[in-house]
Amino acid sequence: MKDKLNTLRKKEIKAKEGGGIERIKKQHAKGKLSARERVHLLLDANSFEEIGMLVTHRTKDFGMGKQIFYGDGVITGYGTVAGRLVYVFAQDFTVFGGSLSETHAEKICKIMDLALQNGAPVIGLNDSGGARIQEGVRSLGGYADIFYRNVLASGVVPQISAIMGPCAGGAVYSPAMTDFTIMVENTSYMFVTGPNVVKTVTNEVVTAEELGGASTHSTKSGVTHLSTADDVDCINHIKSLLSYIPQNAEEKTPRIPYELRDETRAQLSSIVPENVNHPYDMRDVVKGIVDQDTFFEIHPAYAENIIVGFARIAGRSIGIIGNQPMALAGCLDVDSSKKAARFVRFCDCFNIPMMVLVDVPGFLPGTNQEWNGIITNGAKLLFAFSEATVPRVTLITRKAYGGAYDVMNSKHIGADMNYAWPSAEIAVMGAKGASEIIFRKEIKAAKDPAKKLAEKEKDYASKFAHPYRAAERGFIDEVINPDQTRIKMIKAFNMLQNKVAKLPKKKHSNIPL
Numbered sequence: 188m189k190d191k192l193n194t195l196r197k198k199e200i201k202a203k204e205g206g207g208i209e210r211i212k213k214q215h216a217k218g219k220l221s222a223r224e225r226v227h228l229l230l231d232a233n234s235f236e237e238i239g240m241l242v243t244h245r246t247k248d249f250g251m252g253k254q255i256f257y258g259d260g261v262i263t264g265y266g267t268v269a270g271r272l273v274y275v276f277a278q279d280f281t282v283f284g285g286s287l288s289e290t291h292a293e294k295i296c297k298i299m300d301l302a303l304q305n306g307a308p309v310i311g312l313n314d315s316g317g318a319r320i321q322e323g324v325r326s327l328g329g330y331a332d333i334f335y336r337n338v339l340a341s342g343v344v345p346q347i348s349a350i351m352g353p354c355a356g357g358a359v360y361s362p363a364m365t366d367f368t369i370m371v372e373n374t375s376y377m378f379v380t381g382p383n384v385v386k387t388v389t390n391e392v393v394t395a396e397e398l399g400g401a402s403t404h405s406t407k408s409g410v411t412h413l414s415t416a417d418d419v420d421c422i423n424h425i426k427s428l429l430s431y432i433p434q435n436a437e438e439k440t441p442r443i444p445y446e447l448r449d450e451t452r453a454q455l456s457s458i459v460p461e462n463v464n465h466p467y468d469m470r471d472v473v474k475g476i477v478d479q480d481t482f483f484e485i486h487p488a489y490a491e492n493i494i495v496g497f498a499r500i501a502g503r504s505i506g507i508i509g510n511q512p513m514a515l516a517g518c519l520d521v522d523s524s525k526k527a528a529r530f531v532r533f534c535d536c537f538n539i540p541m542m543v544l545v546d547v548p549g550f551l552p553g554t555n556q557e558w559n560g561i562i563t564n565g566a567k568l569l570f571a572f573s574e575a576t577v578p579r580v581t582l583i584t585r586k587a588y589g590g591a592y593d594v595m596n597s598k599h600i601g602a603d604m605n606y607a608w609p610s611a612e613i614a615v616m617g618a619k620g621a622s623e624i625i626f627r628k629e630i631k632a633a634k635d636p637a638k639k640l641a642e643k644e645k646d647y648a649s650k651f652a653h654p655y656r657a658a659e660r661g662f663i664d665e666v667i668n669p670d671q672t673r674i675k676m677i678k679a680f681n682m683l684q685n686k687v688a689k690l691p692k693k694k695h696s697n698i699p700l
């Protein structure tokens with residue numbers, strides 16, 4: 188009996204070493220932590236319960252019968268982060284390059300099923316050479332089993348993917364279907380076809396880093412939501428992200444106790460410049476409204492003309508969507524519409540109230556935008572806001588022009604409370620453009636057309652370059668002084684905390700994908 192137990196204990200130790208100490212050292216030499224180190228760093232001390240530690244693959248082909256590693260290249264289980272339950276899998280690159288076998292996939296599916304049944308987030312730490320080549324279609328089937336569960340779990344429990352090594356081929360589609368993807372700079376990459384295939388097919392010469400590294404995906408493609416400096420930074424970002432989101436779609440957004448004090452924020456009064464054409468950083472507005480140091484930006488380097496992220500206001504977690512006058516004057520374009528629409532849908536899935544900050548001169552004009560489908564893509568954001576049933580509060584800081592006024596969480600598409608600063612301008616378009624169109628004949632016939640245009644512009648601006656027309660119609664609930672914005676927002680979100688809104692009965696809607 189004792190011998191048997193010793194043998195079992197040895198198996199367990201072997202499982203914990205993954206592919207062996209030497210291989211872990213190689214992993215460290217690349218600047219990467221081992222899979223087990225990552226899991227322990229993520230979870231609260233002593234909270235990890237491993238599932239399937241002694242699972243092995245079932246392949247006999249290609250001499251695989253002689254290469255057995257307990258755990259089969261993935262560590263799976265559950266534990267807590269800041270005391271809240273999470274399910275986790277961490278691929279172990281030291282075992283067959285973390286490649287996905289049938290049993291490796293079964294282990295991941297098992298924790299995904301548990302997460303779905305028990306209502307807690309799934310966190311995947313990806314570091315894998317892709318489908319286990321020796322297993323052929325069985326590993327492809329394993330991937331599809333995971334993909335299927337990604338979709339079933341979508342909107343039920345949050346799913347977060349960290350890319351901490353290779354992630355190539357069809358394997359990229361699991362992270363792509365999760366809610367957030369976080370990559371590690373220099374040690375991770377994601378692509379459907381690697382540099383060699385790219386060279387063969389298109390003759391392009393590109394490195395793995397250029398093709399699918401963290402900086403590429405956090406700036407150009409938007410595939411990753413966050414780019415992090417190293418494994419530790421990546422795991423810290425996962426922990427921060429989790430702190431803002433509920434465990435599942437049945438739960439309310441997390442809330443930290445907060446007592447009201449003087450909530451006046453004088454700094455908000457001096458952010459919008461006198462000259463309406465001068466930019467300012469919408470992040471300053473966000474920081475002036477939310478609790479100190481709580482803004483957690485998502486996609487900070489991608490489609491910078493819109494900012495999205497989480498924050499806390501009086502302790503309550505909220506989602507923020509704001510036009511950014513610092514980039515493309517805050518115009519909506521294809522990428523910013525997609526970025527914001529996806530974020531809005533996440534917030535709505537998980538009961539996270541939204542605060543929308545508006546300073547938008549319109550949609551970005553040009554052939555590039557039209558040919559890349561600004562119509563369909565802009566519609567995504569309009570659709571996402573219109574469909575959202577969580578509390579939705581809007582503040583117009585400056586421009587709200589044209590269709591973009593409607594899109595940016597206007598009252599007409601279901602926003603609950605709409606505020607404007609006195610500097611807000613709500614109109615079909617800016618005073619100059621509008622005057623040039625509607626007074627064209629008069630301006631042309633004038634002795635001094637430039638003077639006439641200036642006169643008309645002034646007249647138009649006095650009629651429309653303010654929020655009061657909209658307030659008269661009830662499209663704006665209140666024109667507020669900037670320094671009072673924080674308290675107004677706190678009160679509005681408190682008032683809306685028990686909001687119940689239902690969409691008409693349907694199987695699901697048909698968002699313009």
Ligand code: HXC
Pocket residue numbers: 282283284285286287315316317318319320321327330331353355356357358
């Ligand atoms: C089996 C694999 C493997 C795989 C790596 N290994 N990938 N074993 N199946 N997919 C093994 C290697 O043989 C090696 O074993 C060990 O893992 C480490 O790999 P190295 O090549 O030494 O590491 P490195 O130099 O860091 O290169 C990593 C790599 C490379 C770039 C990921 O291993 C690689 O290109 N692997 C193949 C990638 C691939 O084509 N995968 C299939 C993609 S298609 P030893 O014993 O020698 O140390 C796909 C389809 C999914 O995934 C479809 C879903 C629908």
